[in-house]
Amino acid sequence: MASEQDGNDKWPEKAYKNLDFLMGSDARPIRVLCEFIEPATRFERHNVKDTIVFFGSSRATPRDEAERELAQVRAKAAETGTPSLELERAERAVAMAQYYEDAAALAEKLTAWSLSLPENSGRFVITSGGGPGIMEAANRGAAAAGGKSIGLNISLPFEQQPNRYQTNELAFEFHYFFIRKFWFVYLAKALVIFPGGFGTFDELFELLTLAQTKKLAKYVPIVIYGTDYWNDIIDFDALVRWGTINPEDLNLFQFHDSVDGAFEFLKTELTKHYV
Secondary structure, X not given: OOOOOOOOOOOOOOHXXXXXXXXXXXXXXXXXXXXXXXXXXXXXXXXXXXXEEEEOOOOOOOHHHHHHHHHHHHHHHHHHOOOHHHHHHHHHHHHHHHHHHHHHHHHHHHHHHHHHOOOOOOOOEEEEOOOOOHHHHHHHHHHHOOXXXXXXXXXXXXXXXXXXXXXXXXXXXXXXXXXXXXXXXXXXXXXXXXXXXXXXXXXXXXXXXXXXXXXXXXXXXXXXXXXXXXXXXXXXXXXXXXXXXXXXXXXXXXXXXXXXXHHHHHHXXXXXXXX
16 A cells, blocks of 8 residues: 655755755844854864954055055046046045055064964954955955954945955854954954944944943953044044043043054053963
């Protein structure tokens, strides 16, 4: 007698192989846990103990690229009368390019110092958001020093393209911003904030809030790089004058305008507290 199951010999699919389920709303907690657990596993495998995190604009470019673009815009302006707005934008890009160069140089110096430490493996690994601009510069500087670096990429509809300088084994792709932020902070022993836009502001002020409210549970030196930019954008002293922060909250960070100055400050603080 034929069985009712004759002709139906396909095995049921296991839940953890069911992509329709895993990509659906019901499995969101599983996807969130994956973005917690998989990076932790990889960091342990590659012996990453702590990091120095760089934030900054994704739109900054290397000096030679910015100067080449400016020369082209000026030549075009001389021939056709290019609107001044395009010329101003190209000139600003050259100014921002200095921050790209400084971020690369600072990351290179910090990586070289880290590699010189006894039992240096996994110490103070340069970390960025993995994309272009200042993020690229940080990973590029670490690579120039012969060190590994981390890229915490995020899936975005525009701007974010993984840069080629991050260490392949330590390049991540996140879907959830809040988990990406967790990994920025969890391993961080220092933070360097270069000029940037909304994303950089978000990262800076969230970190300052964590430090102010003592939610970091560790000392993290914070460098805000580029006083010309930051003083033009934010009046931190006004927050004190208006009573919305305490005067001592301004001690949560230091401004720096030179690679050597920022490097010496970070080296001193990291040596004192973590070496």
